[in-house]
Structure formats: structure tokens, C-alpha cells
Amino acid sequence: MIELAGLLGLGFFAQWLGWRIKVPAILPLILIGLLVGPFSTLFTSDGSKFIDGDKIFHGELLFDVVNLSVGLILFEGGMTLKLKETKNIGSVIWRLLIFGSIITLIGGAIATHFIMGFSYKIAFLFGGLIIVSGPTVIGPLLRNIKPNNRINTILKWEGILIDPIGALVAILIFDFILSGHSNDLFTLFALKGFILLTISGAAVGSIAAFITAKVLNQKLLPDHLKNIVMLGFVVATFALSDLLHAESGLLAVTIYGMILANSKVASMKSILHFKEDVTLVLISFLFVMLSSRMSLDDLESLANWNSVLLFTVIVYVIRPLVVLSSTIGTSLTWQERLFISYISPRGIVAAGVASLFTLKLTSGIAPISAAQVKEAELLLPLTFMTIIGTVVIQGLTAKPLAKLLKVTRKEPNGVLFLGASEVGLFMARILQQYHIPILVSDTSEQNIKEAKRLRIPTYEGSILSEGALENVDFSEYGQLFSTTSNNEINILGNRTISTELGMNKVFRLASKLEVETDTLNKPQHLLFHGKYDFIGLTNIIRQKHVVKNVKPEKTLDQEESFQFLANFDLPIFIIHENNHITPVTDSLTEILDSDEVIYIELTKK
Known part of the structure; x- marks a missing residue:
């Protein structure tokens, strides 16, 4: 029990540490697992590990836990692949997905075969594993690097879409291996088994998605049971597919998620959020456990020039080849192409699927030779090496490179x-008139409906959630205005988004206490000088008024600026010459003669 609790606690700590130091969580997850696993044997007298996954889950139980966990992770990954969101993402991304998958698969397999001496069976399997990237890996890197919009869009969408595609390719290759004889991969027997497995997984996944859509759309489940029943559906789909044809469950749940994501199904947002939470828990303990299972011998087997050469070829030969072939004839500059070529981190799906394949191939259920079993034992260390290497190297050097290439x-x-x-909508509509990008977020369906009626871009849900932080493109937005009626939420919003934008770029409405107490030291980043709380401001904008603008006759220092603004009923924004804005707050330092002050003038009834 203590080891299981330790796994969960360390997993959650690793998630927090990844957020705190702004690196993908998979890096601290794997490193902590290695520290309490193989490396801890250096500090114990009997060579035992502090935590050993094999002692917690034995034999078939370990296999089943990992199998089902990876299945749930792949289902959640499949639910991110929404085709309607890919229509306008550009030919470059489609080329990266198509050419990238093919070139990485074949190039990775050939490199692994000749450099590591692997058989083509295991080499192609490793080639499939290194296709994936994933938003949980690329997201933190992009937020730290802040590349230009074109690079940001390309890498973001490639990371989202390549996850289920890469996982699907790896699963199909693995299933093809399981369907064959040990001496010959390309046999009619293998082909027959592969086809049956694919049909079984695709059919079960499709039927499950159809039934789920019917159940949810006809509201046969109460709201409080939807998420937990959905979890049961996924587990049942996985188990049923495996029962019909061994090892088809992973394919079934991946297709299940992909179809469901592209169906008109009610309550999909809440279900997806729940699945993200479940996946977070699974990932937190799964990768600490799997890292802890490795031995020092596994790690020592990679301490050679062959593994370094393979890593170099994957990152600095295959990836540039993928990008070069995908960007021929496009408007991307050579600097943008070079930078995109440099960014290719691997992520959680690669680690999870590699862990599962290693367990299965070394358990004796696969028709492979003893030499190939030895090769399979290196799949997990090789994948972890690729993940750690890409995340560390690119995490440390990508930002300086982006500045050098001038692509930030x-x-x-x-x-x-x-x-x-x-x-919030009142302020947003004013900014719309000045063609300033805006995005309003709310959990209230009524508020979102009103925003859509006014044709204001919306994010339905909490902008503070982990999913929003990963999916919202912050490249367009440089400031946050927290304008809810709840002061605690406004404070939390500023604190959370300040990690993305910086403390001097987040603003909020004053609370009633801050407005009414003159002796209270008010924060500098209160909108409207902290003179109005939500209710007070609502009352003002409901009065008959007009929105006007004025330019000062000369540049004003801070004191002169406040005197100038005191002439207006309600000054709101300062619009600068470069079409940037500054809200009127106590942190205002000056107003230039080229600036434009936007203010409200109350009119008589």
C-alpha cells in the first residue's frame, strides 16, 4: 500500500513540478521514476529499489493495468482529433502529417535496423513509436518560446493531430507482428490475422461510438452519471474488442474516441474534461511506475555511441527531411523551416504505447525469436531516451535559437x-471596433449565447482549466481582463494567467471592499483606477451614454495623465499608435501625444 501511495504522490508531485518549471510533465515523471527505481539501487545495501512497479502489480495484473491505462489515454487522444478544426489549417500541416508519418516510420526503422542491429519487425515498431509528439509536450515549449503565428499554428496542430495518427500506426504494426510467425513477418497468415484484428477493432469502436451517441443525444443518462458511465463504456469497449480478437482493444478505443469527437453528441465538453482528469491520474502513476521497473542494465545498454547516433539521426536528419519535404513550394522562410525542423519532442503517448509493447513482446505472447525479445526489451529505454533528449535539448536551446533566427x-x-x-462584453465590443483580437471565456451558457449573438469570439468553459491553457492560442493575446462578478475568481484568473502573460499584463475589477475602503492599499492593476466594482460599473454602463475618444495636445507624464483623465466620466482605454491598448489603471505612467483615450460620457435622459 505504501508503494502504491508513493507512486501516486510522486506522480502528482511530478505534474506540479512540470507546471512550476514550465516543462512537459513527462520529463519529471520519467526522471523521478528513474530516481526511485533503478538509480535508488545505488543507495541500498541489498540493491533493492525504493519503489518497484513489479512488486505492486504482479504478472498478468501488471499487464492488464498498463494495457487498460494506455487504452484510456489513447481514447482521450482520439477525442482531440476533430476534423472540422483541420479544414483551414493549411497544406503544410497536412503534409507534415502524411509525409511526416511515412518518412519517420521508414527512416526510423531503417536507422534502427542498421545502427542498433534490430530486426525489421522491432525496428519498424520503434519507427512507429517515434512518429507521435502530442499537445502536452509541444504546448509548454511553445508557450515558453513564443514563436511567430505561422510557426506556432503549424507546430500546435501537428502536435494535436499526430498523436492519434502515430499511435494508430504503431498499434497496427504491433498487431501485424502478433499476427505472424516468428520466422516471417510477411506471410499470408500474418496478413489474415492483421486484417481480422483491424476489422474487429474498427467495428467494435464504431459500434460503441454509435451506441454512445444515441444514449447521450436521447438523454438516457442523468448528468451526474454521464462521465462515470462513459468511463464504463470505454472499458467495456476495450474488453469486448480484446475478447473478439486478442490485442484489438487499443485500436478499438482509439477509433471510438475519433468517431465520437466528430459526432454531434451532447455533453462532449464535460465528458472530455472528465477523461482529461482520468488520464492525468493514470499518467501520473503510470510513468513513474514504468520508469521504476527499468534496471541499470537497461540504461547501461544505451550508454554507447550507437544509441547516441540513432538519437542524432532521428532528431537532426529524419525530422529536417520531414519538414523539407512538407514545405517545398510554401511561403515559409528558410528561418521558419529551420526552426520547425528543430522542434520534434516526443511525449506521453509514445512512452505509454512503448511500455505496453515492451510488456507484451517480452511476456511470450508474441511470435518472435529470443533475439527479438532482447531487442524488444530496449524499446522502452530507447523511447525514454528520445523523450528526455528532445525535451531537455529543445527546451534549453529552442528559445535562443528562435531569437537568433528572428522567428519569435x-x-x-x-x-x-x-x-x-x-x-466584459461591453469592453470587448469597444475593442472590436478598433480591430483588436479578443476572446471572452465563461462557464455560463447564457453569457456565451449572448456573446455569440454579438459576434464576439468565445471560449465556452473556464480559461483557467488545464485544457484551456493547452488549447487556447496565446500568441494573439497579450493581456487578460478579469471581469466576472466574483472577486475570488478574478484574483485566481490573474494569478493563473500571469504565468503565461506576466504579472504586468493581467488586470481585474476591484472588489466592493477595495472600492469602499479609502485606507486600503489597492493593487496597481485594478481596472478603472479601482473606483468601480462589478455592480458599480454595471450601473454606469446601463445609463444613457456615448463612447468617445480624444487625443492629448502633448505628451503627459503620470501626474498630468491622471489630471487629464479626471476630466472624463469614465476613461477606459489608451489606444497606442501600434494598435496596442493599455487599460486605465493606477499603473499608468504616461500618455503620449499620439495616443488616443477612449472614454464614456454620460448623457442626460
């Missing part, structure tokens, strides 16, 4: 609004 984005002028309330 300009300071964004867009504004995020936390709260699609009357106050």
Missing part, C-alpha cells in the same frame, strides 16, 4: 476576457 512573435495586442458578463 511580436508583442500580441489581443485581450482575453475572463467572464462574458455585461461588463
